[in-house]
Amino acid sequence: MNPGLPTEFLQRLETIVPADWLSIVHESFLHPKSTSFRVNTLKCTPDIARQELSAAGIALAPIEWCEHAFAVPASARASITHHPLAENGGLYVQGLSSILASLLLDPQPGEQVLDLAAAPGGKANHLAALMKNMGWLSVVEPIRKRMFVLADNLKRAGVKISHTYLMDGRKVGDKVPGRFDRVMLDAPCSGEARFSIDEPETFAYWSPRKINEQARKQKALIVSAFKALRSGGRMLYCTCSFAPEENESIVDHLLQMYPDEARLVALDLPITNWHAGLTWFGNDRWSDQLQLARRILPNELFDGFFLARIEKN
Numbered sequence: 230m231n232p233g234l235p236t237e238f239l240q241r242l243e244t245i246v247p248a249d250w251l252s253i254v255h256e257s258f259l260h261p262k263s264t265s266f267r268v269n270t271l272k273c274t275p276d277i278a279r280q281e282l283s284a285a286g287i288a289l290a291p292i293e294w295c296e297h298a299f300a301v302p303a304s305a306r307a308s309i310t311h312h313p314l315a316e317n318g319g320l321y322v323q324g325l326s327s328i329l330a331s332l333l334l335d336p337q338p339g340e341q342v343l344d345l346a347a348a349p350g351g352k353a354n355h356l357a358a359l360m361k362n363m364g365w366l367s368v369v370e371p372i373r374k375r376m377f378v379l380a381d382n383l384k385r386a387g388v389k390i391s392h393t394y395l396m397d398g399r400k401v402g403d404k405v406p407g408r409f410d411r412v413m414l415d416a417p418c419s420g421e422a423r424f425s426i427d428e429p430e431t432f433a434y435w436s437p438r439k440i441n442e443q444a445r446k447q448k449a450l451i452v453s454a455f456k457a458l459r460s461g462g463r464m465l466y467c468t469c470s471f472a473p474e475e476n477e478s479i480v481d482h483l484l485q486m487y488p489d490e491a492r493l494v495a496l497d498l499p500i501t502n503w504h505a506g507l508t509w510f511g512n513d514r515w516s517d518q519l520q521l522a523r524r525i526l527p528n529e530l531f532d533g534f535f536l537a538r539i540e541k542n
Contacts, residue, residue, distance in 0.1 A: 233426050234258060235435055244511075245471050247504050250526050257527035258426050261303035263290075265530065266315075266322045267351075268297040270358045271387040273319035275299075281314060294499035297358075298328050300530060318385035323351045326422075326469070326525050326534035330415065331355040333496060333538060334465040338363035340410040345398040345454050348375035350382035352413055357388040366391045367409070369398045399449040402456025412464035414454045416447045416479070422469040422533030440472045447479045455483055455491060458541045463494070466537045471524075473510035476535040480506075480522060481515035483539065493521040494538045502526045506537065 239255075246254050268278045275297050282289055287308050292298040301309055306322075314320045331352050336342045338361045344353045347368035357366050368383070368391050370376040376395045383391045394401075398414075419440050424432045451466055458464050468475050483491050506522030508515050522537040 233429065234424060234432060237437065238421065238424075238432070238435060242471060245473065245507070246526065250502075250504075253528055254526060254533070257529070257533075258424055260529075261425075261427075262532070263300045263303055263530050264306040264309055264322060265292070265298060265300045265325045265328070266309055266320050267295075267328050267355060268299070268320050269318055269354060269386050270297055271362055272317070273314060278314060278320055282309075282312065285312060287312075292325065295328060295332065298325065300325070318387060321351055321354060321386065323355075324532045325530055326532045327351060327415070328355065329498070329500075329525075330465060330467050330534070330536060331359060331413070333536060334411055334413055334463065336360050336364075336411045341365045341408060343367045343369070343401070343409040343412045343454070343457055345369050345401060345412060345414045345450060345457075346417055348372070348379040350379040350386070352415060353379070353383060353391060354386040354388055356413065357383075357386070357390055360390065362387075362389050364390055367394060368392070369394045369396060369401055371395070371397045399446070399453050402453035406456050407459045409457050410459060410462050412454045412458050412462070414450060414464060414466050416450055416466065416468050416475070418443050418447070418468040418470040418475050419472060420469055421471045422527060440470075440474050443470075444474045444479060447475055448482050451479050451483050452486060455487065455539070455541065460541055462541050464539050464541075466539060468535050469532055470535065471533055473507050473513070476524075476537075477507050477510070477515050477519045477522060478513060480537045480539070481519060484516050484518060490542050492540055492542060493518040494540050495521045496523045496536055496538055498523055498525075500525070500531070502528050502531060506535075
């Protein structure tokens with residue numbers, strides 16, 4: 230057990246995480262993870278980034294399943310974040326779980342794509358790069374200060390197809406029903422996967438009550454995202470929380486609201502540190518479809534993450 234983390238949180242983990250992974254998950258809260266980043270292919274190439282960073286004495290570990298992603302030791306984080314490539318938008322420091330989410334949504338050039346909770350802009354930038362700056366990318370953020378950060382990040386990254394909207398994402402589906410080919414919803418959550426024993430502020434306000442507050446917002450957001458999706462379209466729901474109330478329960482809520490339209494699609498992950506979505510937790514029981522969702526288990530490289538890909542029939 231990790232001293233310092235909330236006792237109730239640790240007790241919940243014992244029910245959520247497979248027993249053979251529990252010690253690794255506990256360990257992940259104790260030490261800084263390796264720093265991962267993505268080369269922004271709108272402004273740079275992996276080869277050029279590799280050359281410039283190597284010239285600065287930074288040794289890179291390539292990520293096998295993503296040719297434009299790399300990792301460095303945690304001790305090299307400052308060297309990456311302050312390198313000119315990062316400052317001019319040529320690379321973006323981003324967790325591997327987050328990078329994987331955009332790859333799984335797989336937006337195509339020319340499509341209409343929505344990022345429903347977009348700040349600070351890492352996924353939106355990645356989506357635009359995967360689309361080769363062709364198509365339409367709507368990015369939504371309800372908080373003005375975060376919207377300015379988002380807009381600055383997209384401008385620095387050379388994104389030309391983004392259209393930013395300062396608004397509550399829960400209203401988007403009713404405003405533009407059936408418009409988008411793909412929707413990314415990295416929902417605001419309790420942030421459990423980002424807890425660090427060295428940073429008590431990361432878990433100072435955690436409580437089951439906060440989880441339930443987030444879940445109410447997430448239910449409205451996922452319905453809005455689904456309404457905005459066209460027939461035959463695809464959306465990805467994800468969080469950096471372990472809490473089933475913020476993950477499987479939210480997706481099950483959508484499946485119950487749209488039993489004839491919404492269906493989960495299996496995710497084939499290029500990693501081994503994952504397990505299937507849950508179909509029950511405590512007294513709650515959910516659709517067997519939730520086994521098609523994926524929970525990324527944290528280790529020295531990855532943050533914990535929940536992923537569910539949903540298609541609209």
